[in-house]
Each structure stands twice: as structure tokens, then as C-alpha cells.
Amino acid sequence: MIEKTVRVCVPGTSANCGPGFDTLGVACTIYNELELTLLADEHLEIAVTGEGAGNIPGDARNIVWRSIRMLLRRAHVEEQYRGACIRMKNGIPLSRGLGSSAAAIVAGLKAANLILDNRFSRRELLQMATDLEGHPDNVAPAIFGGFTISVLHEGHPECFSFLPKLPLRLVVAVPSFPLSTRAARNVLPAEVPLKDAVFNVSRAALLVAALSKGNVHFLQHAFEDALHQPYRAKLIPGMYEVFQAAKEAGALGVSMSGAGPCLIAFTLEHAEEIGDAMVQTFGRYDVEARALMLKVDDRGVRIKK
């Protein structure tokens, strides 16, 4: 058996995107890179540089390795490849709501699939990634790029991917504290007012229509949410004030990125001013933060030349 090394590049992702709770996602121009060599021997070597380097397990618990193992098992070749050399160069902040775990999963699956000459389709990768992550919200845009709409139908994810017909900028304020998705999920109620459900249904529909048709006017009211942000606001000091500051600086809309703590502003212009306003407002609530100026990634996970 000849050793084969592949390199992939996977985007960070932001889930929910305002009204699209557990539905919408968008791939952003911030990346993790993975170099993978599969080994015949039971030898595992994991090296991480960049974001979260000190906090990522370097043994069999590593999520990249677990994703690779799942794909190898599904392909019935887990006995041929019992070890790996994994090198990660991470640009996506950990546990901030930018899909770092989804990126790790998708990078692992894509790299292993490349070594197996693309045995599995992207839809099959989506199913495996959803099984690993528990939901498709971040893995879908990490795989397909652009904005994605994910629907679970009898446990199987369906994902529609589309590019906005607008030169959308994504301004992400990244607080210095992490927030676990589990903690953020525990504050949600089991039931919600029917009128809040209608609020989100109408705005999610409007958001998808306005993005895919490129209509700025309708984006102004299309990023609002009533289903999860009101419950999670208490976990992020100054959240609504940061929203307000971003809008006053010119943002079309602002929302939590996934379950937070990152907040993401959607805009066509004034990105720098919006980022400054968000960071400064966080500062007034004693939250140290930095701003990332991103765009929509239009390709999803890819081979790194």
C-alpha cells in the first residue's frame, strides 16, 4: 500500500442567521486546513497550530480522527488504515459559534473520502457529518458553501444551498469567552407562543427570498428572531446593545452566530465601522472582543493545492 497525503480547506460557518433557527446556515471566508496521511499501522499523530491549539485532544478522542474512522468504517476499509498523521492549521475560533466542530468533522470526512477516490457523494458526507454533529446546521454550509437551508426528514438531512445575489459582508464580533452549545440549548423552552413561530416563519421566508433575489429593501426586517435569541440574551452581556450599535453603524441586520457568543452583522457597506461599533459596545459591558471582516464562502470544503 502506498501512503497518500491529501490537504483540504474547510470554511467556518454561522448557523441560524437571524430567523432561521436550526435551519439556515452560511459558510464564511475563515478557514481550517487539514493535511491527512492515512497509515496502515495503528499509529496516530496529531499536530495542531492556530486557534485552540492547546485545547484540542491529540489522541483517539480527536473529532477529526473520529470522523475519518467513521468514513473508513462505512467504506469497510478500517482494517487497511489503522493510523494517521494529522496536521491541522486552524483559523476558526473554538466554541464561539463559528462551527469549529463542524469544520473538523467535514475536513476529516472530506480528506478521508479523497484518499478513497471520492467513494461517497456530498449527500452521503452530509448524512455522516449530521450523524456525528447531531444536526446539519453547520456541517451543511461547511460542505456546500453559500447559504444553506437544512431540513430533517425522518432523520435524514436535506440541504438546499444557494448564493446571495448581493455582495454581502459578514462582520463577526468574537468575544473572548467561550459558550457551549449545550448550555445555550438548555435555556430554551419546550414550547413557544404561536405568534413567535409565525414571526420566524415569515422572516425566514422573507430572508431567503430577499437573499436569493438580491433585494436590499426587504433585508432590513428579515434578520429578526423571536425563537431563540430572547432566551439566550442573558448568556451574552450587552447583546441587544451590540445589535443596536451595529445597525446604527449601517448593518442591514444582526444576530447571534449559532448559539453564540459570536454576534454577526450582515451588511453591504461600512463593515469596518460596524466592527468597531460592535467591539466598543461589547467593551462597555466588560466583554473583550475582536472583529472579523468576512464574506460568504461560495464553495464549501475543498482540496487545498
Next chain:
Amino acid sequence: MIEKTVRVCVPGTSANCGPGFDTLGVACTIYNELELTLLADEHLEIAVTGEGAGNIPGDARNIVWRSIRMLLRRAHVEEQYRGACIRMKNGIPLSRGLGSSAAAIVAGLKAANLILDNRFSRRELLQMATDLEGHPDNVAPAIFGGFTISVLHEGHPECFSFLPKLPLRLVVAVPSFPLSTRAARNVLPAEVPLKDAVFNVSRAALLVAALSKGNVHFLQHAFEDALHQPYRAKLIPGMYEVFQAAKEAGALGVSMSGAGPCLIAFTLEHAEEIGDAMVQTFGRYDVEARALMLKVDDRGVRIKK
């Protein structure tokens, strides 16, 4: 003052469209016609032929006349025009969930606006029609045509209208019994499971994307609803069985039309077979019904030449 007569034609509409509860609407190729002459004298003459001819008030309670009066008041000309001659030729069944009251309102507003040389924009007509009807779900597609997404923002309706990129056929099964929207609203709960809200958010987003991009594959799961149909099913004998029969006959999706009792199937082909299957299945539940074969109206209310 010279008497002026105008004629308008207004489409019937179907609200909700599956997951788009209180949000989506579609204009259908079934019409009411209105001929209006405004009179200086306080004289009101109303003649109705066609659907509901015996059940429509021919005095000042008439909704067409009340809509005309509202527009005249807003234009500050209600003293110039104190009477009218109104002739209606109705093709839209009454109280069946095909937007007959929205059609009456929109026809009245449009006709009066024409006589006033289009003093008000379509957005202003939408606001007036929403004030009269109480919600924008049916008046929006009656005004703009196509599919519409309506959002209420601080009491003001915003409406995004788009045409599906597919030759969609609408098969409507019309039961012989009427159902009041109020009765259908009274069976709805004040709170719903969060997971049901997510169910509809995801499918409404998918439906809008699949229609506007013309993607048949994703329409298959895009017409399902968890927010209102489960509660209203008991008001329509055999509803889920009619859904099933329509899908087996080839429909992409089926839903209640508005608050019912009409059921509407969305399809690209086999419209006749789908209509037959729906009517026959209703028959097994002792519901007499007929089928209408419609398309999407792409213009909304218009001058009738």
C-alpha cells in the same frame, strides 16, 4: 362631475401554502369581476351574479362598498361620491378558503383608486386592505399576484411577491360546506412545541427557495406543516386521507387552503387525476366536493378591458 365607470378583475387566493402559516399566499386563476360607477347622490345599487349571489349583502354592510368608502375617506373625497352602482360577477367560492373576502376588498379599493386616477400606490392599497381584512395573507397576493411573503412590522405589512420558476398547477378540492375563518382560528393553541416551530421555519424557507429557483426535488418535502393543520384537521372530515390520495396520484404536496375547507394540491402534472382522487376520497367521508384546475395568477388585481 362626470360619472366614470371602471371594471376590474381580481384573483382568488390561497393562504398558508403548507408551512407558510400566516405568511405565504398565492394568487390563483379564478376571478371575481367588479364594475363600479361612483355617484354623487347617496344612492347604492348592488347587483351580484355567480358564487354566493344570494348570501352577499346588497346594502351598506357590503364589503366591496365599505372598502370603496375607506379609500374615498383616505382621499378626502367621500362627500363628492356618496353613492355607487356596483355590479359583481363572482367566480370565487364564498367561505371556502379561497380569499373571497380579500378579493372583494381588493376589487373595491382598486376600482375606486382607478376612478381617482391611481392616487394611491399598491403599497398603500396593501395597507388599507390589511386594515380592512385584519391580516395581509390573502390581500397581498390578490394585489400583487404570484406567491407572496407577508411580514407585519409594527402593524405595517411588507409584502414580497415572486413567481415560481416552475409551471405549477394548483388543484383545489372545494367541499360543499363553508367554514368560517374565526371558527378555524379558535381551535389553534396559544403555544406550540419549539420543534414544531422549527419544522415550519425550515420548510417555509425550503419552499420559497425551491419555488424561486425552480427545483422540483426539494418541493417534495416542502409543503408539510406542523403549526395549524394538525389542530384544524378535525374540522374537515377525511383531510389527511385526501392529502394521501393526492400525493399517490402524483401531487408534489398538499395543504389546507387558508383555514379550509378547500384543500389544495401543488403539482406539475396529472392535475385531472389528482382532482378526481381528492373528490373521490372526500366522497368516502360523505363530503360532497368538486375540483378546480388552476394555475398561478401572475398579475394580481387588474383593469378589466
